Every structure is written in C-alpha cells, then in structure tokens.
Amino acid sequence: MNRIHQFLVTCSLLALSVGGQAQQDASYFVKHLQFSGSESVDQKAAMAARLVPSPQQLAWQQMxxxxxxxxxxxxxxxxxxxxxxxxxxxxxxxxxxxxxxxxxxxxxxxxxxxxxxxxxxxxxxxxxxxxxxxxxxxxxxxxxxxxxxxxxxxxxxxxxxxxxxxxxxxxxxxxxxxxxxxxxxxxxxxxxxxxxxxxxxxxxxxxxxxxxxxxxxxxxxxxxxxxxxxxxxxxxxxxxxxxxxxxxxxxxxxxxxxxxxATVLTPGIYSRAEENNKRLGVYGKAKDLGSRSMLKDATELFWYxxxxxxxxxxxxxxxxxxxxxxxxxxxxxxxxxxxxxxxxxxxxxxxxxxxxxxxxxxxxxxxxxxxxxxxxxSDNKVSDGNIYWTALSGESRSYTVRPGEPVNVVQLQEDISKGQRVEKFLVEAFSEGRWQTLGEGTTIGYKRMLRFPEVMADSLRLRIDGSRLSANIMSVSAYYAPSLENDQKFTDWNTVSRDTWKKVSSSPFVVDLGRTIRLKAFTYAPLNEEAKPTMAYRYKFSVSLNGTDWKEIISQGEFSNIMHNPLPQTVTLPAVVTARYVKLEATTPEVSSAIVEMEEFGVTSVVDKDDETKVYPNPDEALKLKPGDSHPMLKGWSFYTAHEFLDKNTKKGLPLGFLEHKTTNMSKSANVNNAKCSKVENGVLHMWSVEEPDSIDNGFGKKVKFSHAGYRSVVSGKQAWCNFTENMRIEIRFKRVAAEGFNDALWFMGNKGPWPKNGEIDLLENPKKKINQRAHFTLHSENHYAGVVGGEGSVTSTIDLADMSQWNIYWLEWYPDRIIGGVNGKAYFEHKKGDNGNTDWPWSDPAGFYVIFSTGLSVNPNAWPGAVNPAAWDKQNPPSMYIDWIRVYVNDNYAGKKAPKVRYY
The missing domain is CATH 3.20.20.80 (Glycosidases)
Incomplete structure (x- = not known):
C-alpha cells in the first residue's frame, strides 16, 4: 500500500450482519482501510467503525x-x-x-x-x-x-x-x-x-x-x-x-x-489524492468528510x-x-x-x-x-460519568448531576482507540420535573462539547440516535463556564472618516479621500473574514494629490497568507506621505484582477500633533486666500500676506524678498553662501550645508570648514514684503533631513540692531548632538545667548514629533502680552510678558522683526549641543532643510488699524 499501514488484529474478517446492532468487532484497521468495491453502504460503515488511529495519532489527539x-x-x-x-x-x-x-x-x-x-x-x-x-x-x-x-x-x-x-x-x-x-x-x-x-x-x-x-x-x-x-x-x-x-x-x-x-479525504502527499478527492467532490475545507453519504462512492478511508x-x-x-x-x-x-x-x-x-x-x-x-x-x-458536576458504556443505536443512559448547581457545558468522549462511531446523539436534562433538550449533534470522536444556556438539572441523559456498530462512550461530564465579555475592539485600522471618500474604481481600487492627509499606513480587510475569488494578494500602492499624477510607494507588495488568514492586514509605509487619492492595483492568488470594496480598505493618518490638516484641510494645495479673508480653520485671524517660493519669484534660483543673513554672531567657522547652498526647487526653498576643502581645526584633532545657507526677510527697499510684529500669526511649512550636528532654525530678530537687547525668538531650533525628532521653541533676551538652548536668560519648550522629515506647519501667535508657538494643531509653548524675569522684553519693536532661516553648523561643542560629525553625513545627500511657504495673518484686534500694504510673493 506504499507507506500505509493496514493492520488486522485478527487473521480474518468475520461476516457482518449489518441489519442489526449486535455485530462483534472482529477486527481493526489501523490508520487506513481499502474497500473491495462490492460492499454496501452499511457494510462500509461497519468497516469504517473499526478504523482506528495509530499509537502516534492517539497520543497526538490526547495532547x-x-x-x-x-x-x-x-x-x-x-x-x-x-x-x-x-x-x-x-x-x-x-x-x-x-x-x-x-x-x-x-x-x-x-x-x-x-x-x-x-x-x-x-x-x-x-x-x-x-x-x-x-x-x-x-x-x-x-x-x-x-x-x-x-x-x-x-x-x-x-x-x-x-x-x-x-x-x-x-x-x-x-x-x-x-x-x-x-x-x-x-x-x-x-x-x-x-x-x-x-x-x-x-x-x-x-x-x-x-x-x-x-x-x-x-x-x-x-x-x-x-x-x-x-x-x-x-x-x-x-x-x-x-x-x-x-x-x-x-x-x-x-x-x-x-x-x-475516519475520513474519505485522501492525504495530499499521495499521487492518487487529486483524482480520489475530485471524484468524491471533497477538499480540505469541505463540510462533510465522512458521513454515510460520502462512504457510498469511497474506495478507501483514512484515520486523518x-x-x-x-x-x-x-x-x-x-x-x-x-x-x-x-x-x-x-x-x-x-x-x-x-x-x-x-x-x-x-x-x-x-x-x-x-x-x-x-x-x-x-x-x-x-x-x-x-x-x-x-x-x-476542574469541577465536574457529573458523579458517574466515567462508567464505560457500549451503546447500541437508539439506547440512552442517565447520569447524576450534583444538586443545586447550574451547568451550561456538557462534554462527551468516545473511546477512539476502538474507532469513531457515533453519527447522531441527543443530550437532555431532567429539570423542573421534566426532560428538556439541551442540545444535539452528529459526531463525538475524541471529545465533543455542547454549550447551552445554564440550567439547574437533577440528571442528564445521553441518547445515541445513530452509530456505526456499537458506540464506545468513555466519558460524560458537565461543567459551568462563566460568561465572558469580548473586550477586544479592532476599530483602529481606519482613522479617517469615510464620509468624505469617493470611490473612483474597484479594480484597480482608487479612492478620493476628500481631503489631503498625512498617511502612514493603510489596511486591507477582506469582508466577512472569508476567502473569496476576487480577494487581493499581490499589489502596488500609489498616492496622488490630484488623482492624475501618481507616486508609487510600494511596487511589489503582498498580503501574505491572506487566502488562509483573511483578517485585516495593515501595511506601514516606508515614510509618511501626503495624499488625497490612493490607488491599490492588486491581483488575486490566481493572478486575475482583484476587486476591493470601500469597506475593505482603511487608512491610518499621523497622530494629531503631526497632522497638518488641523491647520489646513489641504496644506499643500495652492493658496486661494486673498488679503482680508478669514483663516480656513482658525477663528480670529485674517489673511495678511504670504511667500510661496514660486519659481517665478526667484532670481538665479534664490527667492526674492530675502537677503543673505551674514553676521559675526553666526558660527564663526562657517561661511554663509546662499548661492552655493540653497535653491528654490519646484516651489520649495531647499537649504543645505557642505564641507569645504580649505579646512580649519575643529577642536577634535581634525580640520574641517563648512558653508551653509542663511536667509533674512527684506523689511525695506524694493523687495520688502513684511515686517513681523504683534497681533500677527506666522505659519511656516517646514521639513528637514536629520543629521548629527546640523542645526536647522526658524527664528525672528528685532530690527534695532545686529544683535539687539530684545534678543530673538526661535520658532524652531533643533541642534542635534544625536538625531532626534524634537523641535525647540526658545526666547533669548538681554543678550543672554549662553551657547545652549535653554541657557541663562532663555525660556525654552520642547515637543517630540513623529517625523520631522515630513512636512509640518510651525506657527507663532504674537500678542502684546504673550507669545504662543506650536506645530500643526497643537500649541506647545506659551510665554507671557514678565514671566521668568524677562520684564525687559519690549514685545513690539517699532522697526518690526524679521524672520531668519538658518542651516546653522557648529564645530565647537561648547557653542551648540552638537558639534558637526561630517563622517556621519552622506555627501550626496547633505543635511538639508526645506520651506514650502510662509503665511501671515493679522488678529481681528490689530490695534484698530488697517494692516499695511505688503508685497505678496
């Protein structure tokens, strides 16, 4: 039989009288039996009753x-x-x-x-x-x-x-x-x-x-x-x-x-398996693998x-x-x-x-x-359930239940060392003076449990309504299982309401989310947790801002094992992306086009503090506001002016409205060189740093020199566009590439002097001795620039962000009595006039404040907490920062005056 063990306990197979139930169990077949082809269904059933597990199979079942x-x-x-x-x-x-x-x-x-x-x-x-x-x-x-x-x-x-x-x-x-x-x-x-x-x-x-x-x-x-x-x-x-x-x-x-x-399913390792199973119409997931109706055309049986x-x-x-x-x-x-x-x-x-x-x-x-x-x-309510019972079809047996205690589980066991025989059974309880049905079933096998609403019973009764030969009932027991609440709720695989979604197509699956989000993951969740012919298996995933221009994020994705385990699968993207449209181009396990329904798909946006949509529904779309319009998401602010860094507002790749910010108070060993270290690229100001060949000693036994970019806004002359002052809200859309020792900063300084008494306001200052995701907000006054963020004379707050290499909107609200700073929809800094000894702070400079963008670098570890480590840099991708736009709003209480006219870039 080619590896199949067919073992007869006796030397011959006695003739069967299948019309009755008193047949003698003449022989057993271990693991496999072969029909001759001349048996009736009842004869096959009698033989099937004597199919038993191998010792290894029995030990395995008992585990x-x-x-x-x-x-x-x-x-x-x-x-x-x-x-x-x-x-x-x-x-x-x-x-x-x-x-x-x-x-x-x-x-x-x-x-x-x-x-x-x-x-x-x-x-x-x-x-x-x-x-x-x-x-x-x-x-x-x-x-x-x-x-x-x-x-x-x-x-x-x-x-x-x-x-x-x-x-x-x-x-x-x-x-x-x-x-x-x-x-x-x-x-x-x-x-x-x-x-x-x-x-x-x-x-x-x-x-x-x-x-x-x-x-x-x-x-x-x-x-x-x-x-x-x-x-x-x-x-x-x-x-x-x-x-x-x-x-x-x-x-x-x-x-x-x-x-x-005892099943008609032929194990797949046998060469005849495909032919046998196809002929019988059975497969691994089939509901019926061994009933009498299946025995009719079976040529062999397996203990499987x-x-x-x-x-x-x-x-x-x-x-x-x-x-x-x-x-x-x-x-x-x-x-x-x-x-x-x-x-x-x-x-x-x-x-x-x-x-x-x-x-x-x-x-x-x-x-x-x-x-x-x-x-x-551990608490069996049946006292006499372990009495071995050889039952004929139609026979029943009663069992004593401990009085005064409820039961809601009955457990039945056959002696499978003598085969699996029960085809139909009924369990009843004698309660309140009468027999009540608790449950019924077909097979028992090694162990069968029935659950039902709790009942107070004097006794239980098991009736065998159908059996192949005599049934060997080894155990009957009853228990009480306390009810449990399902405390698990998997509702977090879609964090953006589908109310604004519009499905463009099902194959490929394309959906308009209705607004731009920062997307960090998506989820595919097949309906009803059941495999279906059109389910997705391999896929490509792309995003778009306009539904026309697509960026492929994942080119060779795979919902692994989805056909056998069709549960929600969440895919974390390599990096957070900004998207309004998403596209899933998927094929089925059979390599046909998959069909994805709206309710099978979910997206996960970034956490609230990193969500730009808390400030603008579509932060990356072209600005449509006109001076005087209300802020789209915030009350009390009217649009004043903006700098969009459009290519048309550049000269030799550098933005109009800004000057090179050179000052002796910048890092003394670094040279500001905007023409070399910055450029407007597709509406974004890109600023970076480079190592120069003519080096100086950096104090670490190495010689190194740098050039970087530094800009200050023009506040007078032909290119002047804005003087920053009180009752204003300034928003800057910014991201950066992390690198050790790289200090990217967005800050404001008063026009009174090169380094005025009233100091500076750092909307973002991020010196990094180690790469991190922290933004610092700092105030310096009275020239107390002590060389470290938060040093003497400074007031500092820090926020941890999810990913500063993605776009975030950094903002500053400037009032006569306080300054508030934040990222996206959350404030993380507020300083009131007079707090922390800064009574000298003038808050409003008649000459106004200008904004500075700086890719600061330091070779002195005592200057900033992060001396440059050029060995850690990728010279093909130097430390960089990016500014998409600046938008300025005035408060409704703008000193009762009309805001001055400004240039809008």
Missing part, C-alpha cells in the same frame, strides 16, 4: 492543546512572508530565552511546542550546512547561536514535546524550482533537524508553493520526505502535508460541528484527524503594533470550545518578539486562558 512559535527573520522585518532577500544581520534578538517560552506554555497547559525552524524566506534558525542564510550569518551570539537547540533543551528540561515546521517553499534557495536539486537540498535540511536534536514528536509541513527564482515550478517529492521522517523519527506524526494530521481548512481557530477523524491552527494575534509573526490586539479571553475560550470541543487539536500560535521573549501581553492572556480552563474543567 489537545499545542503551541506554534512563529519566529525568524520576519520578526525583525515586520513582514508575514519574507522574500528571501533579507540580510541575516537583521536577526539579533537581545534576550532570547527559550526556557521562558516553554515554562510559560507548560504552566498554561500546552503539551507540545512547534518552532518555525525555516519559514518561506528560507532563513534557518539552526546553523545548517545547506545555506548561509541562517543564524550562523547573524550577529546573534556572534553567529554561534542555535534557536532549535535552545528550544529542544528547554523542552527536555520542562518535559514538553517538541516539533518543527520546515517550509517546503524557500524564496531564498537558488535551486528552488529545479525540482530534483531542491528536493535533495530540502531532505538535507530535514535530515539535520531530525538527526541532531533528539526526539521530534511532530513534523509540520504546509503545501505553499511558488515560482522559483528561475521561473520554474517546484514539484515536491513528498514520498522521499515521508520516508526520511519514517526512517529518522518513526514516532513523529507528519502534519498537514502528511497522512497523520489534517488541516481543518481555516486559520480562524474554528472546527466543524461534524468532524470525522483535524488540527485547528490560529494565532493569538492578527498576524502569525510578532508585530509591535499588535501588542494591543491580542485575542481576548472570550475569543480564546470560544476557539477552545470550537476546536478541542469539536474533535480537533488546537495549535495556538504565540510569536516571540524581537527580544526573543513571549511578549508580556501574550503571557498575561495565556495565563488568563489557563486559569479560566482550570476553573471550568
């Missing part, structure tokens, strides 16, 4: 609860399916502790641990001789680490069974797609795992299969894989792509209410029990953003009742995090789950 540990290179990339091009240097857990994994799982009732020794990316968690794409090439333990070994040792210490997942699909192996060569390669990996790590209790394969790098389709040699396992680990069960354990057909943790372990796999999180690998999305206790308990309670084994995935630990959020939930199960199942 009930096993754990999956998805861990590998994906843990460090944030992906679900890697593509094999990842740098092994990314794998570097800081505190890997396999004993923490096993100890936690053992305490929480798990009986076996399976590790993703290799996932689809091909990265091996043991130092294999077959490829360099492994832990041996990683910095973890200086390349001397072995995750498989550490887990094996922890399992030995804590008495836990051990299993391995080895992905047949390998997106890194160059020989993948060359079937003979890759199958040899794979068997070498399998041999290492099954030879060097002691006893392996389960080997888990899936059937994932993609194109090889050479475009060839890989044909797996399952027969050779199976023989390797049988030779090296004869006691191991082979799961999913094997003939010991069957995948239930979904990754939601839900089994079938009718779950036959169901395993239910699901992750404790939305994804299978750890993702930081999912720390708040761990399944609730109610969800886990429901999964348990519908997996273990549906004649299956539950394989629950708990992915270790980047530290190499099971995350605290998962540990807490696992302990809650274990405590709940212990509380429920």
């Amino acid at each position: 009930e609860l096993t754990a999956f540990l998805h861990f590998g290179i994906n843990t460090f990339t944030g992906r679900e399916w890697g593509d094999g091009t990842e740098d092994p240097a990314l794998f570097n857990p800081t505190d890997l502790d396999a004993e923490q994994w096993v100890r936690t799982l053992k305490e929480c009732g798990f009986k076996m641990v399976l590790l993703t020794a290799k996932h689809h990316d091909g990265f091996c968690l043991w130092p294999t001789k077959t490829t360099s794409h492994s832990v041996a090439s990683s910095p973890w333990k200086n390349g001397k680490g072995d995750v498989v070994r550490e887990l094996r040792d922890a399992c030995t210490k804590y008495g836990m069974k051990f299993g391995v997942y080895l992905s047949p699909w390998d997106r890194n192996a160059s020989c993948y797609g060359n079937s003979p060569e890759y199958n040899k390669f794979f068997i070498e990996q399998l041999t290492e795992l099954l030879t060097n790590y002691g006893e392996v209790n389960e080997v888990w394969f899936d059937g994932a299969n993609g194109e090889g790098p050479n475009g060839k389709k890989q044909v797996y040699d399952w027969d050779a894989f199976y023989k390797t396992i049988q030779r090296l680990q004869p006691k191991a069960v082979m799961a999913i792509m094997g003939d010991d354990v069957r995948w239930v057909g979904n990754e939601k943790g839900i089994g079938r209410e009718t779950e036959w372990s 029990p169901s395993e239910v796999d699901v992750s404790i999180r939305p994804g299978w690998f750890w993702h930081e953003e999912e720390n708040t999305k761990v399944k609730s206790l109610k969800q886990l308990s429901d999964i348990y009742f519908q997996s273990v309670g549906y004649n299956s084994v539950l394989l629950l995935n708990i992915p270790p995090d980047r530290r190499g630990l099971i995350n605290e959020a998962d540990v807490e939930r696992l302990k809650e789950f274990a405590d709940y199960r212990r509380k429920v199942f």
Whole structure:
C-alpha cells in the first residue's frame, strides 16, 4: 500500500450482519482501510467503525492543546512572508530565552511546542550546512547561536514535546524550482533537524508553493520526505502535508460541528489524492468528510484527524503594533470550545518578539486562558460519568448531576482507540420535573462539547440516535463556564472618516479621500473574514494629490497568507506621505484582477500633533486666500500676506524678498553662501550645508570648514514684503533631513540692531548632538545667548514629533502680552510678558522683526549641543532643510488699524 499501514488484529474478517446492532468487532484497521468495491453502504460503515488511529495519532489527539512559535527573520522585518532577500544581520534578538517560552506554555497547559525552524524566506534558525542564510550569518551570539537547540533543551528540561515546521517553499534557495536539486537540498535540511536534536514528536509541513527564482515550478517529492521522517523519527506524526494530521481548512481557530477523524479525504502527499478527492467532490475545507453519504462512492478511508491552527494575534509573526490586539479571553475560550470541543487539536500560535521573549501581553492572556480552563474543567458536576458504556443505536443512559448547581457545558468522549462511531446523539436534562433538550449533534470522536444556556438539572441523559456498530462512550461530564465579555475592539485600522471618500474604481481600487492627509499606513480587510475569488494578494500602492499624477510607494507588495488568514492586514509605509487619492492595483492568488470594496480598505493618518490638516484641510494645495479673508480653520485671524517660493519669484534660483543673513554672531567657522547652498526647487526653498576643502581645526584633532545657507526677510527697499510684529500669526511649512550636528532654525530678530537687547525668538531650533525628532521653541533676551538652548536668560519648550522629515506647519501667535508657538494643531509653548524675569522684553519693536532661516553648523561643542560629525553625513545627500511657504495673518484686534500694504510673493 506504499507507506500505509493496514493492520488486522485478527487473521480474518468475520461476516457482518449489518441489519442489526449486535455485530462483534472482529477486527481493526489501523490508520487506513481499502474497500473491495462490492460492499454496501452499511457494510462500509461497519468497516469504517473499526478504523482506528495509530499509537502516534492517539497520543497526538490526547495532547489537545499545542503551541506554534512563529519566529525568524520576519520578526525583525515586520513582514508575514519574507522574500528571501533579507540580510541575516537583521536577526539579533537581545534576550532570547527559550526556557521562558516553554515554562510559560507548560504552566498554561500546552503539551507540545512547534518552532518555525525555516519559514518561506528560507532563513534557518539552526546553523545548517545547506545555506548561509541562517543564524550562523547573524550577529546573534556572534553567529554561534542555535534557536532549535535552545528550544529542544528547554523542552527536555520542562518535559514538553517538541516539533518543527520546515517550509517546503524557500524564496531564498537558488535551486528552488529545479525540482530534483531542491528536493535533495530540502531532505538535507530535514535530515539535520531530525538527526541532531533528539526526539521530534511532530513534523509540520504546509503545501505553499511558488515560482522559483528561475521561473520554474517546484514539484515536491513528498514520498522521499515521508520516508526520511519514517526512517529518522518513526514516532513523529507528519502534519498537514502528511497522512497523520489534517488541516481543518481555516486559520480562524474554528472546527466543524461534524468532524470525522475516519475520513474519505485522501492525504495530499499521495499521487492518487487529486483524482480520489475530485471524484468524491471533497477538499480540505469541505463540510462533510465522512458521513454515510460520502462512504457510498469511497474506495478507501483514512484515520486523518483535524488540527485547528490560529494565532493569538492578527498576524502569525510578532508585530509591535499588535501588542494591543491580542485575542481576548472570550475569543480564546470560544476557539477552545470550537476546536478541542469539536474533535480537533488546537495549535495556538504565540510569536516571540524581537527580544526573543513571549511578549508580556501574550503571557498575561495565556495565563488568563489557563486559569479560566482550570476553573471550568476542574469541577465536574457529573458523579458517574466515567462508567464505560457500549451503546447500541437508539439506547440512552442517565447520569447524576450534583444538586443545586447550574451547568451550561456538557462534554462527551468516545473511546477512539476502538474507532469513531457515533453519527447522531441527543443530550437532555431532567429539570423542573421534566426532560428538556439541551442540545444535539452528529459526531463525538475524541471529545465533543455542547454549550447551552445554564440550567439547574437533577440528571442528564445521553441518547445515541445513530452509530456505526456499537458506540464506545468513555466519558460524560458537565461543567459551568462563566460568561465572558469580548473586550477586544479592532476599530483602529481606519482613522479617517469615510464620509468624505469617493470611490473612483474597484479594480484597480482608487479612492478620493476628500481631503489631503498625512498617511502612514493603510489596511486591507477582506469582508466577512472569508476567502473569496476576487480577494487581493499581490499589489502596488500609489498616492496622488490630484488623482492624475501618481507616486508609487510600494511596487511589489503582498498580503501574505491572506487566502488562509483573511483578517485585516495593515501595511506601514516606508515614510509618511501626503495624499488625497490612493490607488491599490492588486491581483488575486490566481493572478486575475482583484476587486476591493470601500469597506475593505482603511487608512491610518499621523497622530494629531503631526497632522497638518488641523491647520489646513489641504496644506499643500495652492493658496486661494486673498488679503482680508478669514483663516480656513482658525477663528480670529485674517489673511495678511504670504511667500510661496514660486519659481517665478526667484532670481538665479534664490527667492526674492530675502537677503543673505551674514553676521559675526553666526558660527564663526562657517561661511554663509546662499548661492552655493540653497535653491528654490519646484516651489520649495531647499537649504543645505557642505564641507569645504580649505579646512580649519575643529577642536577634535581634525580640520574641517563648512558653508551653509542663511536667509533674512527684506523689511525695506524694493523687495520688502513684511515686517513681523504683534497681533500677527506666522505659519511656516517646514521639513528637514536629520543629521548629527546640523542645526536647522526658524527664528525672528528685532530690527534695532545686529544683535539687539530684545534678543530673538526661535520658532524652531533643533541642534542635534544625536538625531532626534524634537523641535525647540526658545526666547533669548538681554543678550543672554549662553551657547545652549535653554541657557541663562532663555525660556525654552520642547515637543517630540513623529517625523520631522515630513512636512509640518510651525506657527507663532504674537500678542502684546504673550507669545504662543506650536506645530500643526497643537500649541506647545506659551510665554507671557514678565514671566521668568524677562520684564525687559519690549514685545513690539517699532522697526518690526524679521524672520531668519538658518542651516546653522557648529564645530565647537561648547557653542551648540552638537558639534558637526561630517563622517556621519552622506555627501550626496547633505543635511538639508526645506520651506514650502510662509503665511501671515493679522488678529481681528490689530490695534484698530488697517494692516499695511505688503508685497505678496
């Protein structure tokens, strides 16, 4: 029979009298039986009743609860399916502790641990001789680490069974797609795992299969894989792509209410599987895999029990953003009742995090789950339920229930060592002087649980309404399971109201969001969490400001495993982008055009403090306001003037309305050179810094000199455009490139002198000894410029931003008695006249204040907190800052006077 064990307990098969129920169980078939073709349906059913599990299968079923540990290179990339091009240097857990994994799982009732020794990316968690794409090439333990070994040792210490997942699909192996060569390669990996790590209790394969790098389709040699396992680990069960354990057909943790372990489904590793299953119309997700109607045309049966796999999180690998999305206790308990309670084994995935630990959020939930199960199942209300009962179809038996206590769960068990036989049953309770139906079902198998509204019962009654031969009822028990509330709400995958959205097309999916947002992620959530022929798998993602000009953000995206785990998948973009239109060009797993519905798509905007739309609905569109118009989002302010840095308002690439800001108080070792270090580019003023060849000593034993850009607004003469003063609001749209020692600043200085007594106002000053995302707002007066932000005579406030390399609107509101500063819709600085000893501050300079943009640099660590480190710079992409526009508004209480006329650039 080619690897199938058909074992007859007796030497001959006695004739069956299938018209009655008193047949003698003459023989058993272990794991497989073959029909001759002449049997009636009733005769087939009688034979099916004597199909039993192998010893390994029986031991596997009795574990009930096993754990999956998805861990590998994906843990460090944030992906679900890697593509094999990842740098092994990314794998570097800081505190890997396999004993923490096993100890936690053992305490929480798990009986076996399976590790993703290799996932689809091909990265091996043991130092294999077959490829360099492994832990041996990683910095973890200086390349001397072995995750498989550490887990094996922890399992030995804590008495836990051990299993391995080895992905047949390998997106890194160059020989993948060359079937003979890759199958040899794979068997070498399998041999290492099954030879060097002691006893392996389960080997888990899936059937994932993609194109090889050479475009060839890989044909797996399952027969050779199976023989390797049988030779090296004869006691191991082979799961999913094997003939010991069957995948239930979904990754939601839900089994079938009718779950036959004696099934007509031919395991996929057999060459006849496709023909057999197609003829019978069965497949892995089919609802009926073993009823009498299915036996009619069956030529053979397999003992092929169901395993239910699901992750404790939305994804299978750890993702930081999912720390708040761990399944609730109610969800886990429901999964348990519908997996273990549906004649299956539950394989629950708990992915270790980047530290190499099971995350605290998962540990807490696992302990809650274990405590709940212990509380429920440690108190059996039935006193005589363990009396072995051999029942004929139509017979019933009553059981005594502890008086005065409610029950809402009944658990039934067959002795599957003698086969699975029950086809239909009924459970009743004697309550309030009469028998009441609690529930009914079809199969029982190893374990079947019924849940129902709580009832006070004097006794329970189990009636067998249908059975293949006599049923062997091993246990009947009843429990009370306290109700649980589902405290988990996954509502955060769309943070922008769909009220303003307009769908342009479904394939490709194009939507007008109705306003411009700063987008940091998007989510695809297939409807009803069910796979469908039109669902998206591979995709391109693009954004646009006008619906015509598109920028491709992701060119080769993949909703990994979406067909088996159709849950919301959130994709974090490489960088925050500004968009009004989004486009998802997707294909299905069958490479046809996918169709995406509006309610299946969500976007995640940046947090409020970094959201420009709190100031302008569309901050990057052309300014349409005219002097005197009200501010579009803020009351009390009227538009006064603006500088848009339009190309037409430039001379030799430099903006009109500004002068070069040269002063001895700037960094003495740096030269301001706007013509060399700045330029207006597509309506944006770009300012940067460069290292000069003629160097001076920077105080660190090196010689270095710099040029950078510095601008001050023109306040008199032909190019004058604005004098800044009180009762004004100034807004500057700004971003910068982070670099050590680079000081980008937006500031104001009074016109009274080169460095007047009334000092300066820094709307943004960001000296960086280390790269950060902080903006400083500072006031200096009385010439107390002490060399550090917040020094003597200074008043400073700091705000942490999400990403200063993206556009933000920095603003200043200037009143006679106070100054307020902020970013986008949030103020983070307010200073009132007279606070902090600054009584000398004049607040209003008759000559006005001018604005300065400066790419300051320092070679003196005592001057600014961040001396320049040119070695850390990319000379092709020097430290830069960008100004998109400046807009000025006057307050409605503008001293009762009409605002002066100004030039508008």
